[in-house]
Amino acid sequence: MEEIAFKHTLPLQIRFNDVDKFGHVNNEVYFSFYDLGKTEYFESVCPNVDWEKDGIVVVHIVVDFMSQIFSTDHVSVETAVVSIGTKSFELAQRVVDSKTGEVKCCCRSIMVAYDLIKHESKPLTDEWVKAICAYEGKDLRRKNSPGQ
Amino acid sequence: MEEIAFKHTLPLQIRFNDVDKFGHVNNEVYFSFYDLGKTEYFESVCPNVDWEKDGIVVVHIVVDFMSQIFSTDHVSVETAVVSIGTKSFELAQRVVDSKTGEVKCCCRSIMVAYDLIKHESKPLTDEWVKAICAYEGKDLRRKNSPGQ
Amino acid sequence: MEEIAFKHTLPLQIRFNDVDKFGHVNNEVYFSFYDLGKTEYFESVCPNVDWEKDGIVVVHIVVDFMSQIFSTDHVSVETAVVSIGTKSFELAQRVVDSKTGEVKCCCRSIMVAYDLIKHESKPLTDEWVKAICAYEGKDLRRKNSPGQ
């Protein structure tokens, strides 16, 4: 996995009941961290996001859990779009210790934009693609990938 | 991915607040389904499981979301151990429609057994390995994989 | 509190991450149990419930936690409508051990029906009131309570 320069960081608030009987943050909770990171990413990077009509749906996710998170830790979620196809795009995210930068967990996910009124997937709009590429500082559109 | 004959099935109870504002079961909730499936698997297959001292921790997970789950659906989680190494083992799981068998979501995860008293990973005991292989009906121990 | 004859019972599935680091079911989770009980109550008792347009919203709740629930317990939620006003109705619920009947937690809540399209509260329909009174076996309508 190439090195990613994450520009988007969101500090996370750990809740009492995020911690399971093993004494660490339950692995299910990481996915609400990733959800929070990507929701905030699109709201701050893309113009005119309307979660009443625009959905962002995960279809494939790969997660590596590297280190436990305890209730006293201060952690943040980092999010980057790493490539954009015609029908899907790829997100890299990780949960890191806010102070030391230690990577607690990292993930790659394939997302599709989803029309919540028509209940069908849809391409990312040109407006969003431009905004994301501008934010990330490079052209993320995948070349020669008609099936993607 | 080879075809897996799942022997372990657990019907799931969907809760009101599993459904998010998109009107379907939130993707975070699938991980509590997988947790429930594997906890019940080990309790019913392995002798003398004691969740006060024996932890089962996920270190890597790959998930494909194939079809949405709605609050009126009846779904089950299926679980199988597919291979056992010296330090880790692999689990296949999927969430299926209990009536039609339609696969809603499937996952592969690499797990490690974890000593909750000493706070360190540990090998699966011979007793557990034998019980799992007997349940699955085949020798799941990986050959020639000293690093695994 | 008068004795209530609960006719509606729903067995609950406890999830791994319902249990917090104190080793018992976290008190937040009880409210998802109560939500599940009342959703299932209205679906089975009232005709033509449509959760896309009919909401049932809690405005006031009183809960007594009597005994801890552990992950190995088998518990059920019991639900009864105990009185119906013109603008609100009262629900009694409790979580009990499915085998011994031991009461783990009980609650009283004041609910209002809510129109999810118009975003405003609305009276229970006559059809629902009749169905609920028939199910509970008595006339639950509050007399002389114009402000309720």
Next chain:
Amino acid sequence: MEEIAFKHTLPLQIRFNDVDKFGHVNNEVYFSFYDLGKTEYFESVCPNVDWEKDGIVVVHIVVDFMSQIFSTDHVSVETAVVSIGTKSFELAQRVVDSKTGEVKCCCRSIMVAYDLIKHESKPLTDEWVKAICAYEGKDLRRKNSPGQ
């Protein structure tokens, strides 16, 4: 209910999946807000809190839901100890709009301190009682209440 001067305020991070299919924060989630508020209260007010041995358990709670919370709202939880008995103490909490101060939800709860090693309730220590009274700026100990 007398007017309470809340000195302890904690801004809350709303998660994507806190919002249910009615489009507002699910009522179950309020209890994780209250948990977060009281955990943070005791950690910051009382000396030497150790959540491995000191539990704070709710035995009775009364909640009024006054106004819905939406995903775009900024809310905080306010917490105050309002009285201290020999075996229990009372907490007042509310969730408010961080900007307008609008009260979204308020609650009163009776709590007991709980010894997590011995698994039994215990009195608040004199050290904690003093720290809480000093923080709240008044003597909160209930007089003549031997049974409480």
